[in-house]
Amino acid sequence: MARSPDGESVITRAVRILDAFGPESTVLSLSELGRRARLPLATTARLVKEMTRHGLLDRDEHRQVLIGTRMWELAERASPVRDLRETALPYMGDLHAVVGHSTQLGVLDSGEVLFVERLTASGSVVNVTRIAGRLPLHASSAGLVLLAHASDGLRERVLAARPAAYTRHTLAEGQALRTELAGIRRRGFAFCPGHIHPDATGIAVPVRRSGRVVAAMGLVVPNDDDAWTFSRPLVLAGLALSRALG
Incomplete structure (x- = not known):
């Protein structure tokens, strides 16, 4: 497999190009793409041409680069x-029809x-x-549910990492986070008022x-x-989905 002078493989550089795109950056100029991927412009142009030929990338009418349909x-x-x-x-x-607010599904990755x-x-x-978006495990209700049921090793790594706070309500202190994880396992859901945004409460259940x-x-x-009242229909939906998967 061809490698760059610094030993980086073509696949690694292609992945860096794909990683440059995000929810707020779905279309990029060639120079911006190279900057985000930390690649020389000539290397970026060559890889974009090859990836476009295979349908992994595409170019719009202004020659901007975007992810390909393939x-x-x-x-x-x-x-x-x-x-x-x-x-x-x-x-x-x-x-969603019952509560009229956002419903979402997250996995540990x-x-x-x-x-x-x-x-x-x-x-x-x-x-x-967002779909295909990520959040730290300690910050969101879905993340806390996954962390509460994760391996002991992962929990300890997160607890030892001194995670950052989004708001003053985010659980960023080790003992408070450990207590909340035990509470989630006991009551069956996470309830996070203002943990990411002061106007929003996140609630999540395990699937x-x-x-x-x-x-x-x-x-x-x-x-x-009224936020707490939404926990009951969510718990029931989570149980029903788990039965369907089981």
């Missing part, structure tokens, strides 16, 4: 969470919560999550397959006195 096709064709998403969507849809599905509507309370927690289904609702 990249989406390949990812969807063999997605490890496709069955989970397809099974969860009817339950998320019913829940590389020490973060990766959101694989999300339903929302105009007028919903502010929600920073199990054959007894093992494989995901977290959550709601983002207004941070007010």
Whole structure:
């Protein structure tokens, strides 16, 4: 496999190009793409040409670079969470119709919560999550559920890392976080008023397959006195989805 003078493989450089795109940067100029990928412009141009030929990237009418449709096709064709998403969507849809606010599904990946599905509507309370977006495990309700049921080793790494706070309510102190994780396992859901945004409350429940927690289904609702009442329909939806997966 061809390597750059510093020993970096072509695949590594291609992954860096793909990693340069994000929810707020879906279309990039060649120079911006090279800067984000930390690659020389000539190398970026060569790789973009090759990846475009295979449909992994595309160019618009202004010669800007974007992710190619074939990249989406390949990812969807063999997605490890496709069955989970397809099974969860009817339950998320019913829940969304009842509460009228964002419903989302997250999985544990590389020490973060990766959101694989999300339903929302105009007028919903502010929600920073996006499909294919990530958040630290300690900050979001879905992340806390996954962390509460994760391995002891991962929990201890997160607790020892002195995680950053989004707001004054974010659980960023080790003992408070440890106490909350025990509470989540005891009561069956995470309740996070103002942990990421002061106007929003995140609530999440574990989703199990054959007894093992494989995901977290959550709601983002207004941070007010009624927020706690949304936990019951969410718990029931989580149980129903776990039975469907089991």
